[in-house]
Amino acid sequence: MRPTRHFSDALHGHNSRFTHQAHATTRAQTHVGFLLLEHFSLLAFTQALDTLVTANLIQPETCASTTFSLSGEAVVSDLGIVITPGQALPASTKLPLDLLVVCGGLRTPLVVSPEISGALQTLARKGTALAGLWNGAWFLGQAGLLEGYRCAVHPEHRGAVAEVARHSHVGTDSFVVDRDRLSAASPTGAFHMVLAWLEQQHGSALTEGITAILAFEASRYRRTTAAAQTNISEPLREAINLMSANLEEPLSQDQIATYVGRSKRQIGRLFQHQMSTTPVRYYLELRITESRRLLQHSDLPLLGVAIACGFISASHFSKCYASFFGYSPSKEKRFGCVKSAPRSTP
Structure with missing residues (x-):
């Protein structure tokens, strides 16, 4: 069975992994290179790389990655694990x-390297975005490529970066994306840095899907809300918050309009102009998204999920669910409680 309905932009990202719809895109594949320096933070590297790999789970072949070392030889990470890169750094300027x-x-020793500086300068001239993890931004600064940019560096190396990049702003954030310069001061910052960059390249639906997978604890325990909307009006924000807080017993459109202090018609226009959908459609999508979360991460029975999300009957719920996901809620994967098979006694 194929889904007959599609989620609107506000909730598409929450559900993109589960709708099994073809993700046609006009964007070219994104190519990312990682230059591994001696004693590089393995956790920061894998957080960044895992974000790209997870993007491909949601939208196949969205990202491609290549690893480099200065000479092409193996590099020892901070955990003593040896990584063999794909190519030597000079090849990066030809890709x-x-x-x-x-x-x-x-x-990682902060040592001036003409080879690294030269490669970074060549890539910058070609328009390649440049990033640094942990103290990686120091090498961007040493190459003269942080002037006028903000950057994030691990606290123990902020002074060193400020010394080589006197006209940059070395802040205390865990990550910074400033135009075509990216930086992260920690493993968690590396995740958010790549996530923010991918959103610029491929849109928020993809990054919301990545977050739902890699930050599953939040999606497991937190009630569904739309992605943070920074460009919507306050009355619309209030209406969305009201809907999110009233899923079990959905409010009528008249009630929402009254609470927000706008007419029903005005609320409809706000949704249409700022969210490209209707209040009724958005409310339904919000309830369907929450029902998927409960099915996957709770032990509620089907009827309990239907009631918790404001559906009048299990049959109505099943019909709506199948129209969005292409299968009935009874076939949804249940992650809430996995029981081991009983051992057979001899």
Whole structure:
């Protein structure tokens, strides 16, 4: 069975992994390179790389990655794990990279390298975005490529970066995306840095889907809400918050309009102009999205999920669910409680 309804932009990202719809895109594949320096932070590197790999789970072949070392030889990470890169750094200037990430670490020596500086300068001239993990931004600064940019660096290396990039702003954020310069001061910052960059390249639906997978604890325990909307009006924000707080017993459109202090017609216009959907459609999508979360991450029976999300009957719920996901809620994967098979006694 194929879904007959599609989620609107506000909730598409929450559900993109589960709708099994073809993700046609006119964007070219995004190519990211990672320059691994001695004693680089393995966790920061894998957080960044995992974000790209997860993007491909949601939208196949969205991202491609290549690893480099200065000479092409194996590099020892901060955990003593040896990584063999795909190529030597000089090859990076000949590849169609969209982003090159310099992977540093707490014990990565800050040593001037004409080879690294030259490669970074060549890539910058080609329009490749450049990034640094942990103290990787120091090498961007040493190459003269942080002037006028903000950057994030691990606290123990902020002074060193400020010294080589005197006209940059070395802040205390865990990550910074400033035009075509990216930086992260920690493993968590690396995740959010790549996530923010991917949103610029491929849109919020993809990054919301990545967050739902990699930050599953939040999606498991937190009631469904739309993605943070920074460009919507306050009355519309209030209406959305009211809907999110009243899923079990949905409010009428007249009630929402009264609470927000606008007419029903005005609320409809706000949704149409700012969310490209109607209040009724958005409310239904919000309830369907929450029902999927409950099915996957709770032990509620089907009828309990239907009631919790404001559906008058299990049959009505099943029909609506199948129209969005292409299968009935009874066939949804249940992650809430997995019981082991009983052992057979001899």
